Amino acid sequence: MDAGFLEGMVRGYKGGLLTQNNYHNLTQCDNLEDFRLQLSSTDYGNFLANEPLPLSTATIADRATEKLVAEFNYLRTNAVEPLATFMDYITYAYMIDNVVLLTLGTLHERDTHELLERCHPLGVFDTMPALCVATNVDELYHSVLVETPLAPYFRDCLSAQDLDDLNIEIIRNSLYKAYLEDFHSFCQTLPSPTNQVMSRILAFEADRRSLNITINSFGTELSKDQRAKLFPTIGRLYPEGNNALARAEDLDAVIAAVDHIAEYKTFFEKAGSGSYGNGGDEGESGNSLEDEFFKHDVELNKMSFLQQFQYAVFYSFVKLKEQEVRNLTWIAECIAQDARDRINDYIPC
Structure with a gap:
């Protein structure tokens, strides 16, 4: 009764996310002027219409973020507790x-x-x-x-x-x-199913942070004790996996710490050697570990829309929209720099 209208709105916003076909058309653009034209036929409309030429990637990212913020603020302004x-x-x-x-x-x-x-x-x-x-x-x-x-x-x-x-x-x-x-x-x-859906999403977010902290602390002044204090006390790795991460001295130990969670183990298998770390460079044999995290995050947030009458969709919409802004920025940057070989390395949502 209190949030039904807003849930309808957020599901409508989610329905306006770019489709695979939209992304395909964007990757075919020769320049950013074509890119703007392609976007005008999507939910973004003429959001770049008043921007002076030549367009920059930063402008595209800023305007796309403004659209997300405007939609979020509309929802937030009309929301009642909780x-x-x-x-x-x-x-x-x-x-x-x-x-x-x-x-x-x-x-x-x-x-x-x-x-x-x-x-x-x-x-x-x-x-x-x-x-x-x-x-x-x-x-x-x-x-x-x-x-x-x-x-x-x-x-x-x-x-x-x-x-x-x-x-x-x-x-x-x-x-x-x-x-x-x-x-x-x-x-x-909060009542079910909000608590269950958000538990899944926040558990992954906590585990991702624990893994990134561990990998990025190798070779730095951060002591193992300091590292352990930074791990969230929620998530699927808590407590046994976190204890193993606190003691880890190399990547093999990190992989061993997540061995009992099939999805996490798969992230490391898919990520190429040399592509670990927060936003690490792409490895020889595939995406970076961070890309695998983003993909799983997108899947979790898409799944939250499968349950009705719950608040997780508001969180998930923001995360999916944020990934879409990252995708637009990536494709636009590849067009601007004529880096066609990397243009399809976005994560559709």
């Missing part, structure tokens, strides 16, 4: 990314204005510009984040004092761990 809080939780992940982007950018003396423009609009909050003047973790917390929903997640980060690259990465992963655990707890208070 859907309103559920949708707020979706934005916290983007807030964390924005905090890390601004803090890292400031550390490397990047232009503040440019950094703020690169922030994801779903994660914008009032005190965000003040992030650019924070010099240590206490300052970051007390002057900027104490009034935001991220404040409770920051408790475990206050022990790290200096804002250097390693500590900022530790902060990012600590925040995500606290966020995923909190979001998971909130979803368990």
Whole structure:
């Protein structure tokens, strides 16, 4: 009764996602002007009509993201509790990314204005510009984040004092761990099937983070104890798999840690050697591990639309739309750089 209209809307939005045929037509374009023309016959319509030529890939990505944000904001504005809080939780992940982007950018003396423009609009909050003047973790917390929903997640980060690259990465992963655990707890208070569908999705998100943290920590100063503290305490790898990951010293140990979960084992088999790590380069024998994660994520989020009268579709719509923006950006970039051999390496959703 409360969310039926909005669920109908979000399913309509999902129905507007690009089809395999749309993607095929986009990959055949000779230039970005053709690309814009092809998109105008889809749900995107004339969203690039007022953009000056020549079109850039960044412009396409920005406008596509704006469309996603407008649709999300329409749903969020009309939502009542508990859907309103559920949708707020979706934005916290983007807030964390924005905090890390601004803090890292400031550390490397990047232009503040440019950094703020690169922030994801779903994660914008009032005190965000003040992030650019924070010099240590206490300052970051007390002057900027104490009034935001991220404040409770920051408790475990206050022990790290200096804002250097390693500590900022530790902060990012600590925040995500606290966020995923909190979001998971909130979803368990919601009626079935929302709690079941979201459990599946968040479990995978937690496991993906644990695997990425482990693989990316090899050869860095991050100790095994520090690594173990960053793993979320939810997911299919928790607790035995996480314990094995905490002790892992190489990729073979990581693969052994996921041996009992068939899908995860398959990710490593499909990913080529030399293609591990967060966003690693493509290996000789296939996609990167990160690509396999994205594909599984897309499948999980598509499956959430098979169940009626539940909130997971709002989360899944955002994730699928985000993948679509990544696909558009990838195809546009391949056209702009004339890299035709890589143009089909997108992940359809």
